[in-house]
Amino acid sequence: MADNEKVLIKGNEAIAEAAVRAGCRGYFGYPITPQNEVPEYMSRRLPEVGGVFVQAESELASINMVYGATAAGVRAMTSSSSPGISLMQEGISYIAGAETPAVIMNMMRGGPGLGNIAPSQADYLQATKGGGHGDYNLIVFAPSTVQEIVDIVYNAFDVAFKYRNPVMILADGIMGQISEAVSMPPMRDPADIPDWALGNGKNRAVIKSLRLSPDDALAAHNKHLQEKLAKIRKEVVQSEEYKCDDADYVVVAYGTPARITKTVVDALREEGLKVGLFRPITIWPFPYDALKALSDRMSKNSSSKIFVAEMAQNQLEQDVRMAVEGKVAIDSFNRLGGVNFDEEDLFDFIKKSVK
Amino acid sequence: MARKTLYKKTSVLTDKIMHYCPGCAHSLTQKIIAELIEEMGLQKNTIFVAPVGCAVLLYDYIDCDTVEAAHGRAPAMATAIKRTRPDHFVVSYQGDGDLLSIGIAETIHAANRGENITVIFINNAIYGMTGGQMAPTTLIGQVTTTTQKGRNPETEGYPIRACELLNTLVAPYFIERVKLTSSADVIKAKKVLKKAFQNQLDGKGYSFVEVLAGCPTNWRMTPADANKWVDEKMTEFYPIKNFRDEGIVKEASKC
Numbered sequence A: 001m002a003d004n005e006k007v008l009i010k011g012n013e014a015i016a017e018a019a020v021r022a023g024c025r026g027y028f029g030y031p032i033t034p035q036n037e038v039p040e041y042m043s044r045r046l047p048e049v050g051g052v053f054v055q056a057e058s059e060l061a062s063i064n065m066v067y068g069a070t071a072a073g074v075r076a077m078t079s080s081s082s083p084g085i086s087l088m089q090e091g092i093s094y095i096a097g098a099e100t101p102a103v104i105m106n107m108m109r110g111g112p113g114l115g116n117i118a119p120s121q122a123d124y125l126q127a128t129k130g131g132g133h134g135d136y137n138l139i140v141f142a143p144s145t146v147q148e149i150v151d152i153v154y155n156a157f158d159v160a161f162k163y164r165n166p167v168m169i170l171a172d173g174i175m176g177q178i179s180e181a182v183s184m185p186p187m188r189d190p191a192d193i194p195d196w197a198l199g200n201g202k203n204r205a206v207i208k209s210l211r212l213s214p215d216d217a218l219a220a221h222n223k224h225l226q227e228k229l230a231k232i233r234k235e236v237v238q239s240e241e242y243k244c245d246d247a248d249y250v251v252v253a254y255g256t257p258a259r260i261t262k263t264v265v266d267a268l269r270e271e272g273l274k275v276g277l278f279r280p281i282t283i284w285p286f287p288y289d290a291l292k293a294l295s296d297r298m299s300k301n302s303s304s305k306i307f308v309a310e311m312a313q314n315q316l317e318q319d320v321r322m323a324v325e326g327k328v329a330i331d332s333f334n335r336l337g338g339v340n341f342d343e344e345d346l347f348d349f350i351k352k353s354v355k
Numbered sequence B: 001m002a003r004k005t006l007y008k009k010t011s012v013l014t015d016k017i018m019h020y021c022p023g024c025a026h027s028l029t030q031k032i033i034a035e036l037i038e039e040m041g042l043q044k045n046t047i048f049v050a051p052v053g054c055a056v057l058l059y060d061y062i063d064c065d066t067v068e069a070a071h072g073r074a075p076a077m078a079t080a081i082k083r084t085r086p087d088h089f090v091v092s093y094q095g096d097g098d099l100l101s102i103g104i105a106e107t108i109h110a111a112n113r114g115e116n117i118t119v120i121f122i123n124n125a126i127y128g129m130t131g132g133q134m135a136p137t138t139l140i141g142q143v144t145t146t147t148q149k150g151r152n153p154e155t156e157g158y159p160i161r162a163c164e165l166l167n168t169l170v171a172p173y174f175i176e177r178v179k180l181t182s183s184a185d186v187i188k189a190k191k192v193l194k195k196a197f198q199n200q201l202d203g204k205g206y207s208f209v210e211v212l213a214g215c216p217t218n219w220r221m222t223p224a225d226a227n228k229w230v231d232e233k234m235t236e237f238y239p240i241k242n243f244r245d246e247g248i249v250k251e252a253s254k255c
């Protein structure tokens, strides 16, 4: 497919192609529905560009293979779905501790446990508040269209390598399965091996997360990590507001629920209700400031309300509450267990709630 | 009278004093490895994957690029490093808990893919770093802090023989078990390790060297008694021998 030409492509395949174009030359993964098109695509595509594809023996191995490749300065990624991502958490913590980059795709499915293979957003807290051990954060992007998947994946390697911090792309299973017309960005050459990486040819590299020495080495390292994360909070945060300027009611949603909400916003506006959508694009860092500014304005109208629509139990809502600081009433719309909602469900819910 | 230098520490070893206990096989093995790296001119080109275990601080002693793996995952990291940076010499160095217990899947699958890496396995029949608990290689009847009446096969199963296990696979190119209890053994072990290194340089594929290793501290023995225990008890269950040289892929593909 030519650069920037519109092509019809499935979400999972778009992830893979965008990664290759971003210079990704290592993919390591273990099959799990609903993201199998990613490894399948990579298995044939990466060898064409001199890249490495390995079907790993488990997600434990996948994430540690990514750790190995990125520690050696190579752009590499893995993808999985909820149970597999749970298995990766130890490795993710090591990567964060050792300050190596990584790009990890979680195409969420219903849980807990083996759950089901239907779309879900129930890994929000795992992705944004930790998951593994220790004080660290992933940079988490939450795309809501296939084009946005492409743009985010294309940028994700730059972000991961710039900050030497793992990046997660968090999407519900629908995002992987839908096909949409997208324009593919141009093929980039893989970046040079950075000076901190193994085998950089300039200076000796030791990449580790163990800091045993008694001189507070681990405390100092944690301080450094927190300073870095504070910088990321400022520089990476992203959100979208749709018809929020005059809104009395705002729905906060990300991923597929955000797309559904857009239609609902339009339908409710036709009924005379001033509704808008606030959509976090990064969920770590969460756009607290933007949402706070919006809710501060809304709080002047005492009947205003914020709705949180998610395929999870009050997970996104926790961040919304932190931003809103109790100034505007919050009503939650939750769908659990890998159950999506349709426009009418949300439309009726909001209408009932604002009566 | 001019003095002749008969022995000099290899410059690949740093000047840092090793934290290993007296008589610990990690220090001797790492010295041999460092000497080989110097002799074979590999220092600039080598990437070590250090394990979780007593050898986690490998990078403090061997002056090469090193990455520290999570417990048991070294072969997965080594796989990815070698595949994405094939011009580098990649060594995975692991203890028995690391390689045969928590990381047994990574061990078997890296071997089974025939990764062109060198794996060095320190079998001391115990968990050194965490204070002497049972390892997958702990011998029947051996007392550890979690088998205080001795390992009982009815409840703890039997020790796993790594070389024999890997020797059931088609892909590995080279598999050998060595010990370090006499000077002759050390010279022999160095030759075996050299071969395992050269195989990788020649692109031959997966090479595995198991070192029967004393852990005097957790065995509650003097270094001399630990050596004796390796010679008498360990070699009985873990025979010193070459299991595979030059691979079997050609014969296997005839089947």
Ligand SMILES: Cc1ncc(C[n+]2csc(CCOP(=O)(O)OP(=O)(O)O)c2C)c(N)n1
Residues within 6 Å of the ligand: B052, B053, B054, B055, B071, B094, B095, B096, B097, B098, B099, B122, B124, B126, B127, B128, B129, B130, B135
């Ligand atoms: C996931 C995880 N589980 C447990 C540990 C604790 N731990 C550290 S080293 C070790 C065993 C080390 O034994 P071995 O691999 O035989 O190496 P040795 O110290 O004997 O050289 C264990 C269980 C850990 N660091 N990580």
Ligand code: SF4
Residues within 6 Å of the ligand: B019, B020, B021, B023, B024, B025, B026, B054, B124, B128, B129, B214, B215, B216, B217, B218
């Ligand atoms: S505890 Fe055992 S393996 Fe660890 S350094 Fe001491 S002797 Fe070596």
